[in-house]
Amino acid sequence: MYSRALESGKKIFAVAPMMDWTDKHCRYFHRQLTKKSLLYTEMVVAEAVIHGDRNRLLGFNETEHPVAIQIGGSDPGKLGQAAEIGAGFGYDEVNLNVGCPSDRVQSGTFGACLMREPELVGNCVAAMKDAVSVPVTVKCRIGVDEQDPEIALSAISENVFGSGADAIWVHARIAWLDGLSPKENRDVPPLDYEIVYRLKEKFPCRFIGINGGVESLNQAVEHLRYVDGVMLGRAAYRNPALLAGVDALLSGGSDRQIIVPEFEKVIEAMAEYAQEHVEGGGRLSQVTRHMTGLFSGTRGARMYRQILSTRTSRPDANANVLWDAFACIDLNGNKEGLNAA
Numbered sequence: 001m002y003s004r005a006l007e008s009g010k011k012i013f014a015v016a017p018m019m020d021w022t023d024k025h026c027r028y029f030h031r032q033l034t035k036k037s038l039l040y041t042e043m044v045v046a047e048a049v050i051h052g053d054r055n056r057l058l059g060f061n062e063t064e065h066p067v068a069i070q071i072g073g074s075d076p077g078k079l080g081q082a083a084e085i086g087a088g089f090g091y092d093e094v095n096l097n098v099g100c101p102s103d104r105v106q107s108g109t110f111g112a113c114l115m116r117e118p119e120l121v122g123n124c125v126a127a128m129k130d131a132v133s134v135p136v137t138v139k140c141r142i143g144v145d146e147q148d149p150e151i152a153l154s155a156i157s158e159n160v161f162g163s164g165a166d167a168i169w170v171h172a173r174i175a176w177l178d179g180l181s182p183k184e185n186r187d188v189p190p191l192d193y194e195i196v197y198r199l200k201e202k203f204p205c206r207f208i209g210i211n212g213g214v215e216s217l218n219q220a221v222e223h224l225r226y227v228d229g230v231m232l233g234r235a236a237y238r239n240p241a242l243l244a245g246v247d248a249l250l251s252g253g254s255d256r257q258i259i260v261p262e263f264e265k266v267i268e269a270m271a272e273y274a275q276e277h278v279e280g281g282g283r284l285s286q287v288t289r290h291m292t293g294l295f296s297g298t299r300g301a302r303m304y305r306q307i308l309s310t311r312t313s314r315p316d317a318n319a320n321v322l323w324d325a326f327a328c329i330d331l332n333g334n335k336e337g338l339n340a341a
């Protein structure tokens with residue numbers, strides 16, 4: 001996928017890994033809106049992949065392809081094992097988390113603290129590459145704490161590409177591990193896109209993707225002038241309708257017109273999926289909680305959200321609730337903000 005993208009000059013658009021957000025239901029929903037985007041799982045710790053309930057942790061729907069599993073850890077042996085298990089489940093890519101500023105970084109087990117250990121990260125990538133034939137990629141920051149980002153990002157990139165990584169996705173801000181919460185670390189440290197553009201100049205034959213603070217497809221297109229891929233997190237989750245414009249963008253559409261999703265088809269697919277989930281013993285809200293932002297900017301959206309937040313957690317809730325919520329939407333109303341912004 002990455003080598004083909006580099007050879008053909010085709011760009012990759014990805015929806016970021018997000019804990020508690022990009023679970024399999026969310027990814028199934030996003031896939032109804034875009035066929036071409038690369039979707040990422042939430043981060044799964046290598047030990048959990050090896051010792052946990054694999055079907056629960058790793059199971060996904062075939063329609064989610066292309067889908068990448070993100071793994072957290074710092075033990076090359078365990079990461080190799082976890083990567084092999086992930087690839088065996090059918091994931092199209094295995095990604096190593098070198099960007100998450102979670103509480104557990106204090107114990108040095110995974111995430112952004114690995115920015116300080118580029119050689120170890122290189123060893124982790126090498127072990128993962130040895131274990132699988134699908135692409136192995138890294139998602140990182142530009143540095144942590146007092147690191148000089150220019151030096152830290154170069155060191156990580158040299159090591160991971162030296163170990164055969166197929167791509168690097170860079171969240172273009174430092175993580176301040178000492179003092180900021182994970183949430184603050186997604187907003188407070190300033191974004192530095194230029195450093196990622198320079199990384200691409202330094203590694204012209206390698207796949208470099210950018211992430212962080214991209215709010216719209218127009219902004220994504222701007223970044224794609226300098227790098228090979230763009231990854232959206234919160235904007236895609238909160239305003240999923242923007243994903244409907246991605247396939248046209250990747251097919252080379254030059255005019256950025258607003259592409260409105262085929263809402264009725266999306267609701268139909270999701271109602272069918274949700275009903276199956278409910279009949280299998282799941283809760284409707286586990287599916288619909290990811291859909292609350294679908295009609296942002298459209299008349300009736302508030303009532304739609306209200307129905308989803310109140311009626312989907314009732315014990316007898318079934319997928320008809322989705323149709324009831326959809327009935328509140330005035331599709332001829334204001335469509336501003338759907339996907340161009």
Ligand SMILES: Cc1cc2nc3c(=O)[nH]c(=O)nc-3n(C[C@H](O)[C@H](O)[C@H](O)COP(=O)(O)O)c2cc1C
Pocket residue numbers: 016017018019020021042043070097098099100139171186211212213214231232233234235
């Ligand atoms: C709720 C939430 C959970 C996240 N979980 C992960 C994660 O599991 N792994 C990871 O690499 N990044 C995680 N991130 C960071 C995102 O992948 C992304 O790097 C960050 O949100 C910046 O991109 P954005 O500005 O487009 O949202 C998370 C972000 C959010 C909002």
